[in-house]
Every structure is written in C-alpha cells, then in structure tokens.
Amino acid sequence: PILEVLGESSIILDIGTTFVDPGYYAELNGEDVTDQVEVVSNVNTAVGGVYSVSYKITNEDGFSVSGSRTIYVKDPTPSIIYSGIHTTAPGTFRFWLSSGAVVNFSGFEILILQTEPGVFYISDFMGGYYDQRVGYGPAYAMTGYFQLNDDNTITPLSGFVAGWGDSYDYLKDSSVDPVTGQITYKLGYAGLMEYTIILN
Numbered sequence: 001p002i003l004e005v006l007g008e009s010s011i012i013l014d015i016g017t018t019f020v021d022p023g024y025y026a027e028l029n030g031e032d033v034t035d036q037v038e039v040v041s042n043v044n045t046a047v048g049g050v051y052s053v054s055y056k057i058t059n060e061d062g063f064s065v066s067g068s069r070t071i072y073v074k075d076p077t078p079s080i081i082y083s084g085i086h087t088t089a090p091g092t093f094r095f096w097l098s099s100g101a102v103v104n105f106s107g108f109e110i111l112i113l114q115t116e117p118g119v120f121y122i123s124d125f126m127g128g129y130y131d132q133r134v135g136y137g138p139a140y141a142m143t144g145y146f147q148l149n150d151d152n153t154i155t156p157l158s159g160f161v162a163g164w165g166d167s168y169d170y171l172k173d174s175s176v177d178p179v180t181g182q183i184t185y186k187l188g189y190a191g192l193m194e195y196t197i198i199l200n
Helices: 129-133
Strands: 002-005 010-014 024-028 038-041 049-058 064-074 084-087 093-096 102-104 109-116 119-122 142-148 154-161 168-176 183-189 193-199
Touching (some): 002 049
Antiparallel strands (some): 038 049, 049 064, 093 102, 093 193, 183 193
C-alpha cells in the first residue's frame, strides 16, 4: 500500500482550540483505500504538551505502511519566551572537560513551547548538537521541560535522550533577556562535557 500524510508533519495549536486533521490518503493496487487507514491519536488540546497522531494501512498479506504527525499544544499566556522555533546563536559551543577541546556550532532550530504559564517544553537542551549537527536524528536530542523563574533564570524540570536513555548532569548560569528573549545556559552532560547554549 501507499500512504501519504497530507499537510504539515508538525502543527502548533493554542490550548482550547480544536485540532482538525489535515488528512491522509492511501492507495492499494491503484484503488483508493483511505477509509481503511487506522488512525491513533492522543491529542488533548485542553492541556499543553506534545502529542502525536499515527496512521497505518495494512494489506491482505500483513504488510503495513505507517506515518505520523506531531501536535504541539501551547499556552498563549504572554511571556518573555515566545513559543516557536528558536535558533542556536554564534557563541554556542561544546567543551570537552578532560581535553579542553571546543566545538563551536550554531544555526540549528530548537522548538520551545509554553505548556502552562511559566513552564516550557524544549526539543533539545543540547542545542541540536547530536540530533542535527552530528546527524544522529531526533532520538539523540535531549527533550525536556523547564521553568521560567521570576528573576529571568530557568530551572530544568526534566530532560531525556531516548537514544542513550540518560539526561543532563546539571544546568547552571542561566538567563533570559527580558527584551530580546535570548536564552543562555550551561549544561553538563555524561560527566564528560559542558555545553554553553545561546538560543535566539
């Protein structure tokens, strides 16, 4: 079978809005079998967070083709951190603690999304280093959540790298510029390295 997921692969919605699936199309031996696609969704637009919709079509021999879409539900409460794509800025680097080796990197896209007032989802605490720069893919991004504090610092609430099953050692020296929204922090990882991250 052939399966096509129509529209964007990721969609951002405000809490309280309605998710309308852009659609999908399936074909088998030249015939439209869209009505046979199995759709599984956990989208709840009443609660901020990250959700998914999966699509699967299976033929008579048990061979299946699948696709998916990610739905981000954000809290629209005004904040100095905007919900959307941020970019790692020049001055971002990875520092190897034992050797002192420095790897500069920038220009990678990181999604930050307010899920409730003052609480944010981030698609990669490591600024896209392994996911995008090295090319390992999304399983090696450190997804997680952080809290924006009254003094414009951030406190990590969770972080997880699915590919390695681990998290950060620490996050320190954080700040959010109340005018530009620029986010900076240092992140320790694996007892081996420290990232200085600057997100515009």
